[in-house]
Amino acid sequence: MSSGGPGPRRVWLPRASLLLLLLTIVLTSGPARAHEFRPALLRLTERPNPSGENGSFDLRLVAPAQSTAGAIGEGELTPIVPAHCELRQIRLDCGAQGLVGELGVAGLDRHPVDVIVELRFVDGTQITSVLGPDQPTMTVDGATEQAGSDSVFSDYVALGIEHILLGPDHLLFVLGLVLLVRAAGSDTRTLVWTVTAFTLAHSITLAAATLQLVQVPGPPVEAGIALSILLLARELARGQTDETARDTWSWRYPWVVAFGFGLLHGFGFAGALSEVGLPQGQIPLALLGFNVGVELGQLAVVAVLLVVLLGARALARAAQLRPKIARLGTLAPTWVMGALAFAWTIDRVLGFWG
CATH class of the missing domain: 1.20.1250 (Growth Hormone; Chain: A;)
Incomplete structure (x- = not known):
């Protein structure tokens, strides 16, 4: 009788341990979603002006649902625009001085995600860059040259x-x-x-x-x-x-x-x-x-x-x-x-x- 007792325990203990592992992972990993990679997007599209004095942009900031630090709430990632520019919801007015100065995204210290920046000008040219927690801003000097191939590829x-x-x-x-x-x-x-x-x-x-x-x-x-x-x-x-x-x-x-x-x-x-x-x-x-x-x-x-x-x-x-x-x-x-x-x-x- 005593020799038969340990046999079932040796069989069932590993199975019970595996079942417990499965249950623990199911309960703790429910929110997991595929592909946590989610860059943010900051896109500025210059608005055409019949008078020829441009300096107004449509601004769009798309933030991912979460970062490695957790869920990203509304308003936790916000655009950084040059000091002379005025931001009204999705409209950025920079006046005659134009889009010159520091541009980026605030909040990357709390939510470390990359940000793809796209600047689209009325003459069809474009600047593309990638920002991140270590470099949350970029300097725009008013040039409308398209981003170099080396920069796009490396980014x-x-x-x-x-x-x-x-x-x-x-x-x-x-x-x-x-x-x-x-x-x-x-x-x-x-x-x-x-x-x-x-x-x-x-x-x-x-x-x-x-x-x-x-x-x-x-x-x-x-x-x-x-x-x-x-x-x-x-x-x-x-x-x-x-x-x-x-x-x-x-x-x-x-x-x-x-x-x-x-x-x-x-x-x-x-x-x-x-x-x-x-x-x-x-x-x-x-x-x-x-x-x-x-x-x-x-x-x-x-x-x-x-x-x-x-x-x-x-x-x-x-x-x-x-x-x-x-x-x-x-x-x-x-x-x-x-x-x-x-x-x-x-x-x-x-x-x-x-």
Whole structure:
């Protein structure tokens, strides 16, 4: 009788712990939404004046719903305009002196987000710049020269890097790809090609949606992204516990799976980029810069993950962990990944009716 008691406990304790982990993540991660990357937009469009004395602008400031510091309330991000200009709601009058002086956004110290600034003049030229918490203002000297190609490209590269680093579902999906390729015993080249396939697909649908060639509703896309992570976690869990379950496309051709799901992920943040817009006349360059930034960010994340995985493996060997404990450590990231994806999927599906 006594020998049979511990057996059921050993079976049920891990299951109960996993159930508790799932419940905790579901209760605490409900507000999570896809693609936390949300730049703000400050756009000034010069109003034509028949007398030829321009100096009046339509001003539009679009703030994201939240930043890494939390929800952004109304009035927490406000425009900074030159001292001689007068701002009346969405109308900025700068008189004969014109738009000269400091221009930017106040409140970035409390809510650290990037701000895409677009100045559009009546002669068709445009100035494009990117501000942030470290540089909340820019100096306008009255010139109406279009932003240089180097500036636009570098600004959007930075935005692409920021997107991947602040996008929780992207990071989780990249983690799943790393775990899948490493568990399959593939080399680093396969991993790089897999991540690059994800970026390529991501770029195709991002460009198509941003250029309004394809329009897909946002909520179903966000739910689909969460579901894609859940399916990847399920595939990982099956393959990690049963090697006979690895005879699938996901294990044999991870780059194909990355490309397929990458098409879906590309739609996920295209809406955010469309809201703030792209510099007219330099849209292809801005999209290229953004996607280069995403690829650089992903490769940096992959490099860090590989170092962490190698360090954890070396630490486990040095500590001489029992096989069962080491096995639990291998499965834990997959469980957490699946639990988060499950919570996001339920939350976003319920959001269809919210």
